[in-house]
Amino acid sequence: MILYKSALKLFLAILLPGVLLFQMSCSNNQEQNLVKDRLNIVTTTGMIEDIVKNIVQDSADVTALMGPGVDPHLYKATQGDLQRLKSASLIFYNGLHLEGKLGDIFKNLSRIKPVVAVSDNISPEQLIDNTSMGGQYDPHIWFDVSLWQQAATYVSQTLMQHDSLNAAFYQQNTAAYLEQLDVLHEEVKTKMAEIPEDQRIMVTAHDAFEYFGRAYDIKVRGLQGISTMSEFGLKDVADLVNFITEKKIKAVFVESSVPEKYLRSVVEGCRKKGHDVSIGGILYSDAMGNPGTVAGNYQGMVRENVNTIVNALK
């Protein structure tokens, strides 16, 4: 018994100092960002980062928490992300529950720190609510370029308020960016019009493209609802197969964040019914592509998506 007790003490005596030493070696490499005259802006999604970068250009530091391919619903913060949020002079997030619980925290934090939801100045009439509950808006607003322009305008107003010295510079950049988005909006409209009217139906894995469908006149049908928890039933698959066969839809679309096998069952089902439907390509939905690629910025992402859709359905 005595032997056992002393062994236990030894076990703890070796462990504790070891851990303490480890801590000390770690706490040395915490860097502090002391450059004060530059704004340090943190955004949640890459799409918001794109707006901010276009407005501030090189005059401020901009970081996005959720990198390419990160599903905002599944995002988990790291220790570094916490430091980024703490040291940020301005935080922009999407809102409308895209960020889940983090959105709640931001809302609370906005009372003492400049934290802004870019969807805040879009009027509820322009938002899509597919539930019977009321007030549960679809958060995927960036797929309607004109709504995204409103978000950009709001970001720009906020920036000018917090950094009045650079207001003129921001104003000028915002105007240029909005103009680019105007061009993009029109371009998407003309491109989508190339698809024959009866073929303007887009089948995707989950409902992320409602705004896109409304803005550019294409019917959207998802296998799953917005929540990835609402698992589709056999009847959903059968209904969708019938729908596709009946309307003679040429292609369905996979999203980068949803497993492809879900839609495979639909494609197989259609084949059995004698209608050959192909998988039209991968769409970017909740995150952009890798930096440096075409889809690595907002405008490129929208163009890539539109090309994929038009090429598959034309």
Add this chain to the structure above:
Amino acid sequence: MDAFWIILTGSFVSISCGLLGSYLILRKMAMVGDAISHAVLPGIVIAFLISGQRDSLTMLVGAGILGVITTFLIEFFHQKGNLQTDASIGVTFTWLFALGIILISVYAGQVDLDQDCVLHGEIAYVPIDLWITASGKIIGPRAVFITGSVMIIVISFIAIGYKELFLTTFDPAFATVIGISTALWHYLLMGAVSLATVASFESVGAILVVALLIAPPATAYLLTEKFRPMLIITVLLGILISISGYYLAVSIDGSIAGAMSTVAGLLFALAFLFSPKEGIIITWLKNQARKKELS
């Protein structure tokens, strides 16, 4: 200061979970934490359907009620149906989780609603999730107050009912003979478990809670044969896990909950290998010595 708040929250959670977990592993109910993390889904959906809100408080109320119902049902099936504890846990949480999925499919398919999204917190957010009064005064991180109060409740519960909990866990028959209601104390224990786990889910996320409920008591179990030292070692391990897990996360810029759970697993492995009581190495040495004696 951030480090302090995170480690403090981690320690509070690990102490309340570890203390309750010590009783749970002795009662072969360790997986009840995982069960509750799934079984609260219908509570979240119903709370949303009634209120139309997805804010933390509403979700916490819904999840809390379902947490109590879950533990009650587990205990009920075990006591009345004479079902093994693991079977009772398995049956209860799977059908409650399934019920939640069906509710979502039928009523809320167009709303992003699941535990990960609306209930589970993240320990990294502790320093920025502040409690701010109506006048704009910052009182401190919300999670510290929530997990701190839970810890005080759990410690007082165990301190007040120590004898009863001890007897009903180790020798229910004897406890009944001397007039302690086994059923009552088991329900009370399970109630405390559901309170501690649901509140901790909301503050630090599910994985960490499930890990801290089992790993520290299991490690302590390997290191001692007596119950009181087991509780004390569990508490010390919990604090150790919070501190070292946090700094591990800092050094690799990774998930804090993940790093803490990893440290918990490593400590268990160390105890498994080097425990002076039943560690692999001690057992091996003893066997060698015995072989020598025989030959």
